[in-house]
Amino acid sequence: MNILKFRSQKELNQAGAGMIIEILQTNPGAVLGLATGGTPVGIYQELAAAHRQGLVSYAKAAVFNLDEYVGLERGHPESYYSYMQRHLLGKIDIPPKQCHIPDGMAADLESECRRYDRVLEEAGPIDLQMLGIGHNGHIGFNEPDEELEHVTHIVELQEQTREANARFFGMPEKVPAQAITMGVGTILKAKRILLVVRGPDKADIVKRALQGPVTTKCPASFLQTHPDVTVLLDTDAGSGLG
Numbered sequence: 750m751n752i753l754k755f756r757s758q759k760e761l762n763q764a765g766a767g768m769i770i771e772i773l774q775t776n777p778g779a780v781l782g783l784a785t786g787g788t789p790v791g792i793y794q795e796l797a798a799a800h801r802q803g804l805v806s807y808a809k810a811a812v813f814n815l816d817e818y819v820g821l822e823r824g825h826p827e828s829y830y831s832y833m834q835r836h837l838l839g840k841i842d843i844p845p846k847q848c849h850i851p852d853g854m855a856a857d858l859e860s861e862c863r864r865y866d867r868v869l870e871e872a873g874p875i876d877l878q879m880l881g882i883g884h885n886g887h888i889g890f891n892e893p894d895e896e897l898e899h900v901t902h903i904v905e906l907q908e909q910t911r912e913a914n915a916r917f918f919g920m921p922e923k924v925p926a927q928a929i930t931m932g933v934g935t936i937l938k939a940k941r942i943l944l945v946v947r948g949p950d951k952a953d954i955v956k957r958a959l960q961g962p963v964t965t966k967c968p969a970s971f972l973q974t975h976p977d978v979t980v981l982l983d984t985d986a987g988s989g990l991g
């Protein structure tokens with residue numbers, strides 16, 4: 750595991766964007782796994798800027814998002830579909846048919862999960878999967894549990910997760926109770942993983958995930974079992990590491 754700490758957010762963002770740009774420059778048809786939430790926004794800004802400057806094209810790339818809320822229309826400002834359009838996909842040259850995100854409004858959510866895995870299986874493996882981490886150690890929306898799911902599935906969001914995401918919705922009650930998420934098995938199948946973490950409130954979970962025991966009680970700890978993980982931390986998020 751390659752752990753890099755940054756004092757400046759700008760440099761962290763440039764390092765994250767740089768990895769993605771390098772992959773696309775070597776392999777224009779790369780398959781990227783993408784995340785939402787507060788953490789990747791600065792990286793997406795760098796990627797959009799690099800595209801504007803003509804440094805990188807996404808015309809042949811494919812992107813797969815980790816997750817989507819259940820029950821939000823695509824057009825809802827807090828759906829992950831809207832988030833991705835706003836922060837990245839609407840600003841680059843990727844054809845819509847190459848952008849994949851689970852459909853949280855599907856009438857049959859189970860078959861939507863199977864469909865997502867099928868499309869990913871056909872296009873994959875993912876060349877680089879970007880991840881953030883929840884305060885409880887979730888990756889995607891794989892919440893801590895006795896057992897973890899391998900494949901795409903429907904998940905009940907834990908209170909802590911809904912509270913953390915209330916900042917986007919105004920109040921925890923408005924955060925959807927369920928989401929569709931890629932499973933931990935799918936995430937670990939990616940050839941390379943890029944975990945990005947910022948802020949002092951994540952210092953404890955970073956330490957548990959990267960240096961604690963590998964346990965389903967901290968889904969991100971399974972990243973320790975993957976052969977090619979890069980972790981980008983700001984100084985605060987990395988402050989607990991020994």
Ligand code: F6R
Pocket residue numbers: 783784785786787788789815816880881882883884887888889890
């Ligand atoms: C987002 C996702 C989540 C977030 C995590 C951290 O697609 O799957 O695992 O990465 O909840 O969220 P932020 O970045 O908002 O702290």
